[in-house]
Amino acid sequence: MNHKTRVAAALLLGALATPVLAAETDALPYLSGGYAYTFDDSARHSDAGQGLFLGAGAALNPFWGLELSLFGDRFASGGNHGNRWQDYGLKLDTQFFYSRDPAFSPYVGIGVGAMYSKLRNGNDSSSDPFIDFGVGFLHYFSGFADGRLGFRADARYRWVDLGDTGNAGHLTEPVLRVGLVWALGEKSEPVKPVLDADGDGVPDERDRCPDTPKGVKVDANGCPLDSDGDGVPDSLDQCPGTAPGVAVDARGCPARMGSGRFKISGSGAVLRFEDVHFAFDHDELSDYAKAMLDDAAQVINDTAQKYPALKVDISGHTDAIGSEGYNQALSERRAQKVKQYLVRKGVDEGRISLYSYGESKPEVSNDTEDGRAQNRRAETRTREE
Incomplete structure (x- = not known):
């Protein structure tokens, strides 16, 4: 197994081994740019490539995202008779995020695109489609720039066929990218949890009777229902339907104080x-x-x-x-x-x-x-x- 095959296997195992996490935050669109390193492929007859990339990404939902990027690379000859390449490309990436936690957002990505390759020490050039697969992550710095600035790393395995250009033919090459990301748009405010300490269905901020016993029916203010208005909750009222104004005891029954005609x-x-x-x-x-x-x-x-x-x-x-x-x-x-x-x-x-x-x-x-x-x-x- 050569080193490129081992890299591809590692990427695949890494993608499968990462536990899937729930989406934790809303994902903002972002701009990204940085450095790219393409490991040498003997078929190129050149050294490894180095270059830059620039891209923009956006979320489709809490798990899926798209990213469009431009890139350019240069490859040194690696010897007196080697090839010196210059590549330019456009790629559309589909990403599956295992988590949207700003501190660590790992993903699996599959990209398709087109690449223009030119020999700088010759007249040969080629425009070809390619596909890549790999893993990466985003990490935003919480204490800097309001959490909008972050770091990213991305490792891919790319397949492209240059045909007769430079006698390169079919290439399989690992590509490593590292760079910065900048989140765009407005951050959503965190959703405050609805507190209901007594579990009566009325939030604490509106509950005028915050210590209602479990299972007691309440009104819109969170207070026990008192259908006959005698001051004794229905759950304790042993004499429901008491006439208005009649004085009652703790059981909700007419009190024995006075005649009982007055409250x-x-x-x-x-x-x-x-x-x-x-x-x-x-x-x-x-x-x-x-x-x-x-x-x-x-x-x-x-x-x-x-x-x-x-x-x-x-x-x-x-x-x-x-x-x-x-x-x-x-x-x-x-x-x-x-x-x-x-x-x-x-x-x-x-x-x-x-x-x-x-x-x-x-x-x-x-x-x-x-x-x-x-x-x-x-x-x-x-x-x-």
Whole structure:
């Protein structure tokens, strides 16, 4: 086995032995140029050839690519009676990339082209097709020129028939190329992984309930579904379909606090009662509000027996219509009316603290009439001192 046959065998085994890797990055088109060395073939009757090449490549998909290149080589005579050649050629290469990792992108290539060969010490010349096969790789320098500049190496085995030109006949010659590559175009931004820590199908960046237990159905915000709106997720609700406004316990069933007609949330000494709502620019209590406060007073007094240090906070609020000063005063009157009613129903006045916020703490937007109606309110809460 001569040295050229051994080179061809090595190229083939190298191509087959390299493990196929997944495409890791988008491949940009590139320009390439460098030095070429053609090992001597005794049929040329000359020394090895040296020359330059220039090419451009582009990806067809993550694995396949095409490259078009021009090259020129000169061969010294190697003796008094040897041939001195000058070759020019054009080649189209098909490449299969085993990986698109910029740090190391190995490939197998098959090229076809045409080559013009001329004897510099004679008048013979020939234009002939050729084919080559081999392996190569691209390596981009990550810390230089924004990762666009790289190095390449390529080893091929070329078959070409020069016929009677220089009595060369059929040539089989290894060709080694080394050079630089320059990537063109815009680099794509790396795709950020979508994080979903609780696995509920809602990305963490939009998940308002990031610790939802596995298997619990959630809404578009990543929070457990609560079909009846009672504050207890469907997965825990043992009494689905509770009527709106009915106070429920931790199981989602009507709570035993008060009459059950009015919504009361919380547990122990920390409770929030249904808000008292007012007509526009008024502080009078409606019949519904009085019935609700009757219920609240009973629950407060019962809770105070268990928690002697119980405190009651009442805060008044308004919508955004009117001046801030007027609304501040109106919110004070609303809170005071709720306090007076609870005291009449037996709640110890010493437990009660009043707060007035005017229009500064809206429950919802003031842009609609419904929103403004919800903001005209007084809130009642309990806490343990």
